[in-house]
Amino acid sequence: MLNFKRVLPLIAVLCLLMLSAGIGTANAVPAQPKQKNIILATTTSTQDTGLLDVLIPMFEKKTGYFVKTIAVGSGQAMTMGAKGEADVLLVHSQAAEKKFMADGNGVNRRLVMHNDFIIVGPPADPATIRQSKKAADGFKKIALSSALFVSRGDNSGTHAKEKEIWKAAGIQPEGQKWYQQTGLGMGQTLGVAAEKKGYTLADRGTYLAMKKNLGLDILLSGDAVLLNIYHVIEVNHAKWPKVNAAGAKAFADFMVSKQVQDIVKTFGVEKFGSPLFFPDAGKKVEDLGK
């Protein structure tokens, strides 16, 4: 019984140590003033491809800002922006972005880069969508043959695009037996599709980054509707006074700067054999993919 007494001070010291260490990190890391923090709400694809791991440290070094990257779906990123809980967004969901801007939530929406969505599926291609040129035709064939389709189902930019294509195909997939929603990110959804030998819509970047483990083929690509376009949006400072407007602007300017655009152009070539994104700063959306 006395032994416990002996270890008690030891435990107490350990406690204090851990406590001080814990609080220490909480305060010490952003050494700069609070306004130096920028909350970047973005899509999972920019993080999962590793692009942000290259760009963020560069930006921090250059400007002294500290970027808190919150990688969620485009839908959630825009909800955060609409609540003033993020300073700057890097998203890819055109229709939702336009609504976001129309509602006065953002300022200065700028084109950063694009890649494309692709329809991937088992190499055997049971729905024979390989022969189709149009994404909507491919989706129709999948529906007609009741081949399994795995959807993100998470309100992300990819999910929004998928719904747009179903609409164009005139099909209401929800509730159908062959239509399954994961509610997960792109990487995990690709994993589910691979495991179940299903079709899914993916962004090319994440697909290329994960290709080695999947065993899924690109079956349909190149349709203009499949363009995947990333914009940077600064959250409206006038609406949410706590938003770090200067930091948001600095980050947005950085994303469209020549330096970043040059990195985007070659990012992924070394590892995946082809670039994951195409830089587009200063271009018009209508001119993309031409």
Added chain:
Amino acid sequence: MEIIIEGIKQALSLLISLDPEVMGITWLSLKVSGTATLISLFIGIGIGTTVALTSFPGRQIVVSLINTGMALPPVVVGLFVTIFLWRNGPFGALEILYTPMAIIIAQAIIATPIVMGITLAAMQQLPRKLRLQILALGATRFQMVRLLIKEAKLSLMAAVMAGFGGVISEVGASIMVGGNIKGYTRVLTTATVMETSKGNFDVAIALGVILLLFAFAINLVLTRVQQRERPR
């Protein structure tokens, strides 16, 4: 299968080479979860002992609430903590969302009911007459509580381990309130989730192995303390 072996190999090489990023993530995990466990010990043992040793109207409801708290889903805790810490939320002025401090708070909320529930059960299991005997020997109330805590040591150490185990392995709240920010709030579990979604399964497994190794080391120390004096 080979991916698991690959993962274990990678875990070892990351550990041996003292990979700075992985070491940073591991150290942060231990600090954050350790601190959260300590906070939960103070609150959990304090309230658990009080409830165990007193009787008051509605006590059963309180006990049921504590026991239900042991099943608090981390994601729900994460969601509530996020909403409270939002810039424009009630505690927004503190500006601690997406910091290690936010993770500590969320994990402390998760661990406290676990520690409290086990403490409660442990203290109630002590024979009632023991209390009377200690008091009869002239102990003050404070001395009595101290003796009882010593008496329940075995179970209380189990409470520490359960609380720590609950939070070091937790991912839902950490990713929500911490944001999995590289070099800042990325802990072992959130890094594992991210590597999985990147398709780097070997790295994900390596991180999992490292988490288990450290959890084992800590539990070994705690178990030594617990078992130092075998119960009669």
